[in-house]
Amino acid sequence: MSQSASQKLGKASVRLEKEVYIYSSASVVGKKEGEGPLGLLFDVVGEDDLFGCDTWEEAESSLQKNAVNLALEKAGLKPEDITFAFAGDLLGQSIATSFGIASFGIPLLGVYGACSTCGESLALGAMSVAGGYADRVVCVTSSHFASAEKEFRFPLEYGNQRPLSATWTVTGSGAFVLSGENTDKKARARISGVTVGKIVDYGLKDSMNMGACMAPAAASTLEQHFIDYESQPKDYDKIITGDLGVVGQTVLIDLLREKGYDISAVHMDCGIEIFDAGAQDTHAGGSGCGCSAVTLSAYILKQLQEGNWKKVLFLPTGALLSKTSFNEGQSVPGIAHALVLEKID
Amino acid sequence: MSQSASQKLGKASVRLEKEVYIYSSASVVGKKEGEGPLGLLFDVVGEDDLFGCDTWEEAESSLQKNAVNLALEKAGLKPEDITFAFAGDLLGQSIATSFGIASFGIPLLGVYGACSTCGESLALGAMSVAGGYADRVVCVTSSHFASAEKEFRFPLEYGNQRPLSATWTVTGSGAFVLSGENTDKKARARISGVTVGKIVDYGLKDSMNMGACMAPAAASTLEQHFIDYESQPKDYDKIITGDLGVVGQTVLIDLLREKGYDISAVHMDCGIEIFDAGAQDTHAGGSGCGCSAVTLSAYILKQLQEGNWKKVLFLPTGALLSKTSFNEGQSVPGIAHALVLEKID
Numbered sequence: 001m002s003q004s005a006s007q008k009l010g011k012a013s014v015r016l017e018k019e020v021y022i023y024s025s026a027s028v029v030g031k032k033e034g035e036g037p038l039g040l041l042f043d044v045v046g047e048d049d050l051f052g053c054d055t056w057e058e059a060e061s062s063l064q065k066n067a068v069n070l071a072l073e074k075a076g077l078k079p080e081d082i083t084f085a086f087a088g089d090l091l092g093q094s095i096a097t098s099f100g101i102a103s104f105g106i107p108l109l110g111v112y113g114a115c116s117t118c119g120e121s122l123a124l125g126a127m128s129v130a131g132g133y134a135d136r137v138v139c140v141t142s143s144h145f146a147s148a149e150k151e152f153r154f155p156l157e158y159g160n161q162r163p164l165s166a167t168w169t170v171t172g173s174g175a176f177v178l179s180g181e182n183t184d185k186k187a188r189a190r191i192s193g194v195t196v197g198k199i200v201d202y203g204l205k206d207s208m209n210m211g212a213c214m215a216p217a218a219a220s221t222l223e224q225h226f227i228d229y230e231s232q233p234k235d236y237d238k239i240i241t242g243d244l245g246v247v248g249q250t251v252l253i254d255l256l257r258e259k260g261y262d263i264s265a266v267h268m269d270c271g272i273e274i275f276d277a278g279a280q281d282t283h284a285g286g287s288g289c290g291c292s293a294v295t296l297s298a299y300i301l302k303q304l305q306e307g308n309w310k311k312v313l314f315l316p317t318g319a320l321l322s323k324t325s326f327n328e329g330q331s332v333p334g335i336a337h338a339l340v341l342e343k344i345d
Numbered sequence: 346m347s348q349s350a351s352q353k354l355g356k357a358s359v360r361l362e363k364e365v366y367i368y369s370s371a372s373v374v375g376k377k378e379g380e381g382p383l384g385l386l387f388d389v390v391g392e393d394d395l396f397g398c399d400t401w402e403e404a405e406s407s408l409q410k411n412a413v414n415l416a417l418e419k420a421g422l423k424p425e426d427i428t429f430a431f432a433g434d435l436l437g438q439s440i441a442t443s444f445g446i447a448s449f450g451i452p453l454l455g456v457y458g459a460c461s462t463c464g465e466s467l468a469l470g471a472m473s474v475a476g477g478y479a480d481r482v483v484c485v486t487s488s489h490f491a492s493a494e495k496e497f498r499f500p501l502e503y504g505n506q507r508p509l510s511a512t513w514t515v516t517g518s519g520a521f522v523l524s525g526e527n528t529d530k531k532a533r534a535r536i537s538g539v540t541v542g543k544i545v546d547y548g549l550k551d552s553m554n555m556g557a558c559m560a561p562a563a564a565s566t567l568e569q570h571f572i573d574y575e576s577q578p579k580d581y582d583k584i585i586t587g588d589l590g591v592v593g594q595t596v597l598i599d600l601l602r603e604k605g606y607d608i609s610a611v612h613m614d615c616g617i618e619i620f621d622a623g624a625q626d627t628h629a630g631g632s633g634c635g636c637s638a639v640t641l642s643a644y645i646l647k648q649l650q651e652g653n654w655k656k657v658l659f660l661p662t663g664a665l666l667s668k669t670s671f672n673e674g675q676s677v678p679g680i681a682h683a684l685v686l687e688k689i690d
Contacts, residue, residue: 007478011452057673083357084357090438092668093666095675102546106543107543108680109468109469110457111455112433127478131351131478132351133352133472151437197452199443199447320439322436324437325402328400328402328403
C-alpha cells in the first residue's frame with residue numbers, strides 16, 4: 001500500500017493522495033431547465049427539447065455529444081488526448097451514451113447507477129487518473145424528461161397525472177474532464193476522495209416517490225463516509241445530494257438524525273435547486289442523471305472555484321428500478337456514491 | 346508514474362505491475378447449458394430455467410446471487426471481506442444485478458457494456474485492486490435466455506423464428522473474486538493487463554446477426570492491444586472472444602488479416618464452445634454476458650490452472666443495442682474489452 005499514491009480508507013472509501021483535478025466541465029440543458037433558477041449558469045440551453053433530432057433518444061444522445069465537445073473545447077483538448085470515457089444514462093442498455101459518444105472514439109467504460117451515475121463515473125474516473133491508468137478521462141452522464149417518461153412511465157402523449165411526491169426528470173448532460181495535471185491553473189476543483197455506496201432497499205414500491213426510495217441509500221453512504229473519514233457534517237461547507245427533492249430531503253435529514261448526524265445546516269439538493277417548484281410545476285424537484293451533473297458543472301464547481309465553498313461532499317442518488325421491475329411488483333432500491341470535492345489552493 | 350504499481354501502456358491499455366489474482370470463481374447455468382459440451386464443468390446446473398422463482402428476471406437475479414455466494418464460499422470469504430462489487434447484466438437498468446446482489450451489502454459499482462460487461466467488470470476490478478483502492482473485489486455478470494428474449498426481441502410465448510445467424514443467449518452467471526494476495530496459493534490465474542475498447546459502428550442493423558455487428562469492435566480492440574503491447578497473436582496460447590459465434594468469428598479473422606494479424610491458429614470463441622450448435626439448435630452459437638463469464642470460470646481458468654495454457658487474451662464482446670434503438674432504426678454498434686490472463690508461476 002505504501003507504494004501507492006492512494007489508499008483504501010475504512011470500509012467503503014478511497015482517499016486519493018495523488019491530485020485529481022476537474023480540469024474542465026460543461027453543461028447542456030433543455031428549455032425548462034434554462035428557465036429555472038440556475039438557467040443563466042448553464043453553458044448551452046436548447047430552444048426545444050428535440051435539439052434538432054427526430055426522437056427523444058437521439059436528442060439525449062446529442063446532449064452528451066455537445067457536453068463532451070464543449071468540455072474538451074474548454075480544456076483545449078482533443079478526443080485523442082483522453083484515455084478513457086466513463087459514461088452512462090438512464091435508458092435501457094444506456095443507448096443515449098452508445099449513440100452519443102461513439103464518434104469521439106474514446107475507449108469507453110460504461111457505468112450504470114441510475115441517477116447516481118454521475119457520481120459513479122467521477123469516482124471511477126478519479127481512481128483511474130490517480131492510479132496512473134489514464135492521463136485524462138472524460139466523465140459524462142445525461143437524462144431527458146421525455147425519453148425517461150417513455151422509458152419508466154408513459155409516453156408524454158398519454159398526459160398522465162403526477163402526484164406531488166413525483167420529481168421531474170432534468171433534460172441535460174454534464175461532462176467533466178479529469179486530469180492529473182493542472183496545466184495553466186485552469187482546473188475548477190479537485191477530487192480528493194470517494195465513498196462507494198451499497199444498494200439499500202427499504203421495500204418502498206412507489207416509483208412516484210423516488211426521493212423517499214433513495215433517501216435511505218443517501219443516509220447509508222453519508223454515515224459510512226463520516227465513519228471512514230472520521231468526519232462530521234460541519235467539516236463540509238455543503239453536503240449535496242443529487243435528486244432527493246423536498247420529500248427525500250426530509251427523510252434523509254430525519255434518518256441521519258437517528259444515527260446521530262445533523263446535516264440540516266449544510267444540506268443542499270440539486271433537484272431542489274434546479275427548478276422553481278411552484279412556478280415551474282415540477283412538484284418535488286428535479287431528478288435524473290443530468291440533474292446532479294449539470295448542477296455540479298454550472299453551480300457547485302463555480303462556488304468552489306470562486307472560493308465561496310472550500311470543501312463539499314457531492315452525493316448523486318439513484319433509484320434502481322425499471323419498468324419491468326415496477327410492473328412485476330418489485331421494490332425501488334436506492335444507491336448513492338459520494339465524492340469529496342475541494343477548492344484548489 | 347514511477348510511484349505507481351501500474352502504468353498506462355500505449356493508447357488504451359494498462360499493464361498491472363502489482364499482482365492481481367482471480368482468487369476464486371463460480372459458474373451457475375441453466376439446463377440447456379448443462380447439456381452442452383462444457384456441461385460437466387459448471388459448478389451448478391439448474392433443473393429448470395426459473396430456478397424456483399416467479400419471473401425470468403428474478404431467476405436471473407438468483408443466478409447472480411448463487412454465483413457470488415459460491416465464489417465467496419470457495420474463497421473462504423464473507424461479503425464483508427469484499428471492498429467493492431463490479432456487476433452488471435443485459436436487462437434495462439441492470440435489474441438482474443440490483444435485485445440479485447443487494448443482500449450482500451457490498452458497495453456496488455454498476456457497469457454496462459452489453460455482453461462485454463464481464464470483461465469490463467474484471468478490468469475495473471483488477472485496476473481497483475492493483476491501485477490499492479480495494480483489498481478484494483467481486484465481479485459478477487449474468488444473462489438469461491428468456492429475460493433477454495423478452496427484453497430485446499419477443500416474449501417466448503410468441504414462438505418467433507430465428508435466422509441461422511442468430512445466437513442463443515446463455516442462461517448463466519459467472520462470479521470472480523479478485524485479490525491482491527494469493528493466500529494458500531489457491532488462486533486460479535492472474536490478470537496482468539487490460540485493453541479498454543471503444544465503440545465501433547460499421548452501420549450494421551441486423552440484430553439477428555450480432556456476431557457480425559460485434560466483430561469489428563473485437564478487431565479494433567485486438568489491433569489496439571497488439572500495438573500497445575507490441576505483441577503478436579502467437580504470443581498468446583489462445584485469443585478468446587466472448588460471443589461472436591460462427592458468423593462473427595469469420596468476420597473477425599478476415600478483418601484482422603486485412604490489418605496484418607492472423608489469429609486463426611489461436612482463436613477461440615466462448616459462444617462456439619458452450620453449445621453443440623447442431624444437436625442443440627442454437628444456430629450461430631451462445632451469447633450474453635453470462636456466456637463469456639461462465640466459460641471463463643468453468644473452462645478457461647481450468648486450462649490456465651492446469652498449465653495447459655500459459656497466457657491468454659480474453660475479450661468479451663458486446664452489441665450496444667436496445668429494443669428502442671432497434672425499433673427506431675439505429676445501427677448495432679459493438680464494443681470489446683481485453684484482459685491478459687496468465688498462469689500463476
